Amino acid sequence: MAKSKIIYNKKINDNYFTMSISASSETLKAKPGNFIMLKTNKNNLVYDPLLRRSFAVSDIEEDNIVITYKVIGKGTLGLTYLRENDIIETSGLLGNYFNCSLNNKRIAIIAGGIGIAPFPLLVKRLTKKNNFIDLYYGGKSKNDIVLLDKFKEVDNIFITTEDGSKGKKGLITDYINREYEIAFVCGPNPMMMHSIYKLNETCEIEVSMEERMACGIGLCMGCIVNLREETMKNKKCCKDGPIFNGRKVVWQNLNN
């Protein structure tokens, strides 16, 4: 666990924030899809929230890593109170990462809500390699569509919101009807499941799973993901993931 300095903690809108924290040279080697865990308050004598919270590395800026977070409950609310120069405890790099050594590929990036978080870094690594990239990005409402300035280099951006306040009205998965060689998906489980169903059969699919985590390093067995063809062995989202082959995930076993 390292102590990191907050470089900035900016409000994007009422629910979304972006925070930049100083990082070690190790952490700066983050690959797209890697995540870190954060203690969400500064007071070392209090234990509520108890556990650290997980966040994808969203971008790297000079010697700092950037996360993008949505305020959900007490932990993320706690993050919003932190300010420039505050010191917080972080752990990571954690987990595996997206396959980003791709050239000349037709790529779909599919994000639901805060599922957009890992993709700025991914896009940085994929562009300028002759890849063709479509970004599909859905949210409940216009406030759920953030970070668009980070995706200037992608070829097409499709946006939907459930209430139609930005982009097309509807679910983003309804708009997937081109063929791709590989797709990267991050969002709520039902949305990820549905994406798989909509993508062409020849398309490789990498999903980033969000399971509740206690430890983030394989100690607690709280974050299990089951894969088809490996039925006798549970995978740990934190250690073996968070990136999995979407076609192998047994979605039924994730009733949350």
Added chain:
Amino acid sequence: MAKSKIIYNKKINDNYFTMSISASSETLKAKPGNFIMLKTNKNNLVYDPLLRRSFAVSDIEEDNIVITYKVIGKGTLGLTYLRENDIIETSGLLGNYFNCSLNNKRIAIIAGGIGIAPFPLLVKRLTKKNNFIDLYYGGKSKNDIVLLDKFKEVDNIFITTEDGSKGKKGLITDYINREYEIAFVCGPNPMMMHSIYKLNETCEIEVSMEERMACGIGLCMGCIVNLREETMKNKKCCKDGPIFNGRKVVWQNLNN
């Protein structure tokens, strides 16, 4: 419970801080000895610390009340993280107050450590009324002697520290040997007990008691003080106090 804005939260030294918060016109009527309770963090979804913390009104500055606090545990540590313009929840005015309608009296103010907190306001109310005031102020070490600039108008200041790093070496109670008409005492229980023993028998003694409080308004019966001559009825430190006639307090019943 009111929401108050923090005007400043200044470090005096490693352990002592002073904080000024905006106050309602009611709260600005604070009398010396009154106290308030503070929620010590901003996050409304977390419950550690659980209870509010009690602080004497230390001074009044324009439309703000000032508290002086010493970092003891998780609650006061939490206070140190608050900054200018932060909003915190406060309750009060709470409790009773020192007798400050005094003229032409020989007065002793006796403080141990953070027990100094209520006295700047008391001195403001007592000076310029022909009162003669001696301040006795003891601490463990020089860092425990704070706020001296607030006591420029008292007649004499006696300071002791246990390690001799400021003032005379020893306990402050060892230096009480003049006669007074009334004494105001605030500090650890043993020090308050000992002061009573050292003061002349004709001297009235008002002590400010610090009992652990859950509610601060008489609901929990957690903060009992027993008085002699009223043996069948427990007094509540928060409602009937925190100021009591020192000669009546049954010190033996306070084993903390």
Added chain:
Amino acid sequence: MAELKQLEVCLCGIPFKNPLILASGTCGYGLELRDYIDLNRVGGISVKGLSLQPCKGNPMPRIVETSAGLINAIGLENVGVNDFINNILPDLKKFDTVIIANFWGKSIEEYVEVARLLDASDIDMLEMNVSCPNIKEGGISFGTNLKQLENVTNSVKKIIKYKPLIVKLSPNVGNIATFAKAAENSGADCISAINTILAMSIDINTFKPRIANVTGGLSGPAIKPIAVRMVYEIYKSINIPIIGLGGIMNYMDVLEFFLVGSKVVQIGTANFINPDNALNIINDLKDYLNDKKIKNISELTGKIVV
């Protein structure tokens, strides 16, 4: 008006304008709160546990905070049932809220006598606290021994003519559902659960317990998940209504207690932190029910999806 109806519940024939009761020991005798909140707005008030004789309670210190919890050993300090009935109840009755008399004794005879006096008084319901030891029977606690619980419940129920009897269970047992069942079978009209959990904290500077009584009862958010589980277990095994409590801090906590089977809830430690909490929760519940278009909060009782 229609709005208000959403929160109305009926417990043992007694109408409550809303299902929020201030828990015993956390609101004095109610009157202590009148300067801080409008008592007419809370569903009910369960007063500090009453005994036959006034009781001075335990030595100090009596309370200590732990992580998200509070340990207390007040020692059931109270003015005694007669003083309450004669000098406090008349003022309390001026408020339009259900008055619940929490009570206890050191022997079955004491329980019966206090119950008799309260039953004849102006209070609305009796809540029997069985967390104290039976002095006559060598200190075996009424609430953690099935036989004792049955005896005291039977004896008290027999003497009561007018008022419903709530039995408030102790969580310091292996299987709380059997205790709830025993109380039901012995005549209880309603169960309230849970009381505090036996706990301890040590001052590492003095090596002394932080509570003079050595042990005390843990309350607050720390115990909520245990309390919710216990209410769930009780709900599955009895037919009389349940008052759920233990660590409720906000309306979401109230919903949890309803979903596992509570018909009404009590707010305890939260009153200390902010006496407005109960009223804030009532408002939030209203908003929630409106939002979800739920006609009456009772529809949520026991509606956990398993």
Added chain:
Amino acid sequence: MAELKQLEVCLCGIPFKNPLILASGTCGYGLELRDYIDLNRVGGISVKGLSLQPCKGNPMPRIVETSAGLINAIGLENVGVNDFINNILPDLKKFDTVIIANFWGKSIEEYVEVARLLDASDIDMLEMNVSCPNIKEGGISFGTNLKQLENVTNSVKKIIKYKPLIVKLSPNVGNIATFAKAAENSGADCISAINTILAMSIDINTFKPRIANVTGGLSGPAIKPIAVRMVYEIYKSINIPIIGLGGIMNYMDVLEFFLVGSKVVQIGTANFINPDNALNIINDLKDYLNDKKIKNISELTGKIVV
């Protein structure tokens, strides 16, 4: 060197370099931690509970956070005792720390068989987790039924030839001291207490339990005051040593557990929050003992002043 001695303790004839054990279920099989902390520095490691056959555990979700607490229902997922002995233990033995094999079964026969295999292996101590139901006897839990606890302890103790037997008690009982006494009388060499407290949390959006298994076990700082009280009660009633645990987060918590009678402690949930916690606590304990000029931490065991 002299410094180090201050933390040395001996438990059932096994020397520990310090009294900090990583608790079962919170450190995998130890090896998962080797990239994060120096395992040679912890006093001992209690591995994830082992059973005769590999076990896949419960469906998801398995964990949920509560106020200062964590509910888990992992469902005792493990690789099985044989895989552990053959494929994990050899690597684990490379570290200079005491290896404790936590284990469980669904019948007395299973307990006995797992214990026999472990006793013959290279581990140092056995820790019997009695928090699971006896499938053969209709699901009555071993840990909450005195007779079952005696039977399983007797049977396991009979088969063990080489290694000390720790019995890890369930807190979900009325009087934990009687269970400790029963375990002692049935041959336990040591008691560890407490395991998690049965608890529940409901998702108010879906009305579903937040744990797929409906209930789970509560751990973390929320339960510390309950655990300290239980260790205190146990200490007063038995003569074998006690391993105290439940919510330990820092060295001050460790001291509390020592003062009420622990000889050694375990660190559970705290490992999740920061795997360095155990090592930090060891350092802080050293500083504390130096400061107070205490020669050996054992001097603190049971030294509460009441």
